[in-house]
Amino acid sequence: MGGVNLEHLEVVRFYLFGDVKFLHLLLLLMALDIITGLVKAWKNKNLWSRKSLFGFARKVLVLVVIILANVIDQILGLNGAVTYAAVLFYIANEGLSIIENLADVGVLIPQELAEKLRSIDGDKSENKSIGKEIKDEFTSKNKE
Structure with a gap:
């Protein structure tokens, strides 16, 4: 067997x-x-x-x-x-994502860390066009 x-x-x-x-x-x-x-x-x-x-x-x-x-x-x-x-x-x-999520929920995080996250988030906002394009692509396919 x-x-x-x-x-x-x-x-x-x-x-x-x-x-x-x-x-x-x-x-x-x-x-x-x-x-x-x-x-x-x-x-x-x-x-x-x-x-x-x-x-x-x-x-x-x-x-x-x-x-x-x-x-x-x-x-x-x-x-x-x-x-x-x-x-x-x-x-x-x-780790950065967890800290960012906690900060967005309202958990207090150290000021220096919050400033670093804001600067990283600022960089992300410049690249939002790619995410927006993907989202638009999915929503436009659903409308057809």
């Missing part, structure tokens, strides 16, 4: 995630970002299922990038350097 060979599963796990440092922290921050994002959207009466779906899809794509970085590390024998850099980048990104 044929059973599942656990060695194959271990090989797959190794190539997908290897010994990725701080992956659990990143997953925790992703969950906190989702929760704070939903609270922010609910407070602003901007809870939109399609927007949430895109947010979840971005989280999945982050994991795809980390898997790709791990595969590159395995192939080139870089001992996790690329994966480690990718995970640290996304940890910082998630």
Whole structure:
């Protein structure tokens, strides 16, 4: 009778995630970002299922990038350097997003951090045309 060979599963796990440092922290921050994002959207009466779906899809794509970085590390024998850099980048990104969500909900954050977030938000407002174009694209298809 044929059973599942656990060695194959271990090989797959190794190539997908290897010994990725701080992956659990990143997953925790992703969950906190989702929760704070939903609270922010609910407070602003901007809870939109399609927007949430895109947010979840971005989280999945982050994991795809980390898997790709791990595969590159395995192939080139870089001992996790690329994966480690990718995970640290996304940890910082998630942390900033959580702080921004909390600030938008009304949680007090340090003044210096609030000023940095405002400057980052100012940079985002210049690039809103891309997001607006995507949103317009979806709404125009729905109208047809």
